[in-house]
Amino acid sequence: MIRLLLIALLACGLAACKEDQTAAKPAPAALTDEALGHYCQMIVADHPGPKAQIHLRGYDYPIWFGQVSDAIAYLHDPERDGEVTAFYVTDMARAESWAVPGDKAWTDADGAVFVIDSQRKGGMGMPEAVPFASRDGAEAFVAEAGGRIVALKDVPESYVHPDMGSETDSDMEGMSAKEGMH
Secondary structure, eight states, X not given: OHXXXXXXXXXXXXXXXXXXXXXXXXXXXXXXXXXXXTTTOXXXXXXXXXXXXXXXTTOSSOEEESSHHHHHHHHHOTTOSSOEEEEEEXXXXXXXXXXXXXXXXXEEGGGOEEEESOSOBOTTSSBOOEEESSHHHHHHHHHHHOOEEEEGGGSOHHHHSOOOTTOOHHHHHHHHXXXXXX
């Protein structure tokens, strides 16, 4: 009898684990004027170019990024805040414009393609990984602005974490003190 009870409890526990792992992926959140960029703490909607939102397990609201390259850098960060449950980016083929991409063009980053090394800069003036839901949209963009098309997993970490040159730790400490950074 105890053996059957243990088997039943184990089966229920495994079913609960499986249910938790297959929980519905959160839908994209609406970009509001209150959404602040994760790294810069600036209003995301105030900057041109594609945007990104990353949803984490256990959090009600996504982390916002005014530049897709910053969101990809966040994915590479071993000290990020938690488990990613969804990652959405602006499909620039459906965006209203580069200056104001709007809030109706979200696409799942895992299925998107990205144009890197183009002439277009992201919302913070840095190189951008420009997302598209389809390869056709990306090819049209490359014909206009140059670059190359890659999948999310193929965006080089060096592209989203550019080499900071020869700055030393003491250089960084001096810069932090001057700028009031902690």
